[in-house]
Amino acid sequence: MTGSLDTRFTAETPEGIALALLPAGFVPRFYAFAIDAMIRLMLFTAVAMVFGQLGGFGTGIILMSFFAIEWFYPVVFELTLSGATPGKRSLGLRVVMDSGLPVTPAASLVRNLMRTADFLPLAYGFGFAAMLMRSDFKRIGDLAAGTLVVYAKPVTLHGPLPDATPEPPGRTLTPREQAAVIAWAARSSRITEARLMELAAIAAPGVGVTGDGKLGTQRLLGVAQWLLGKR
Numbered sequence: 001m002t003g004s005l006d007t008r009f010t011a012e013t014p015e016g017i018a019l020a021l022l023p024a025g026f027v028p029r030f031y032a033f034a035i036d037a038m039i040r041l042m043l044f045t046a047v048a049m050v051f052g053q054l055g056g057f058g059t060g061i062i063l064m065s066f067f068a069i070e071w072f073y074p075v076v077f078e079l080t081l082s083g084a085t086p087g088k089r090s091l092g093l094r095v096v097m098d099s100g101l102p103v104t105p106a107a108s109l110v111r112n113l114m115r116t117a118d119f120l121p122l123a124y125g126f127g128f129a130a131m132l133m134r135s136d137f138k139r140i141g142d143l144a145a146g147t148l149v150v151y152a153k154p155v156t157l158h159g160p161l162p163d164a165t166p167e168p169p170g171r172t173l174t175p176r177e178q179a180a181v182i183a184w185a186a187r188s189s190r191i192t193e194a195r196l197m198e199l200a201a202i203a204a205p206g207v208g209v210t211g212d213g214k215l216g217t218q219r220l221l222g223v224a225q226w227l228l229g230k231r
Contacts, residue, residue, distance in 0.1 A: 021150040035087030094152040107145040114141035164221035166230040170208015185224035
């Protein structure tokens with residue numbers, strides 16, 4: 001399911017950290033929807049069995065319960081730490097904002113209320129058409145809410161950072177500067193040593209690292225290790 005990266009979606013957080021997200025296509029989302037539909041049906045059935053013997057009062061409870069389950073079932077689960085309904089979680093999917101951050105309550109409400117538009121003219125016809133026309137597979141509700149359904153497992157863009165003795169930077173770095181240093185170190189296996197040292201020579205003075213050539217490069221790699229929590 002995640003073999004191809006052609007549809008990879010890159011988002012940048014407010015802290016300047018780039019995230020690679022892999023949008024989920026129609027097939028896994030259909031299976032997730034089917035699982036959730038079965039769970040909702042079981043909940044509907046349980047409510048009807050419990051309150052069906054209470055006459056008019058029971059009927060009122062059943063109708064309100066049906067409404068709550070149909071419209072708020074996905075919202076409740078999307079606002080948990082997993083960001084996914086049981087169906088999505090079983091397929092390894094989750095709902096996030098376009099920025100890659102956790103979905104907000106307002107966005108979750110909008111994307112689920114817009115299922116009415118996605119359903120038209122029949123059997124989620126508009127929603128299916130919208131997903132087929134976009135590389136990020138957004139349905140109408142996702143477009144309105146600014147959300148994405150992605151694979152929960154992060155996409156690995158680079159290998160592990162090279163070994164280096166951790167050392168703190170010479171000054172306090174902003175979140176964007178920290179992200180830049182870590183991104184540079186993560187690309188070290190994909191560029192030549194000469195290019196790595198060239199970039200290190202440019203970046204090192206700005207982060208308070210002294211030393212030229214291999215020494216400066218190694219010390220900057222140490223700063224990247226320190227920023228990742230190694231001491």
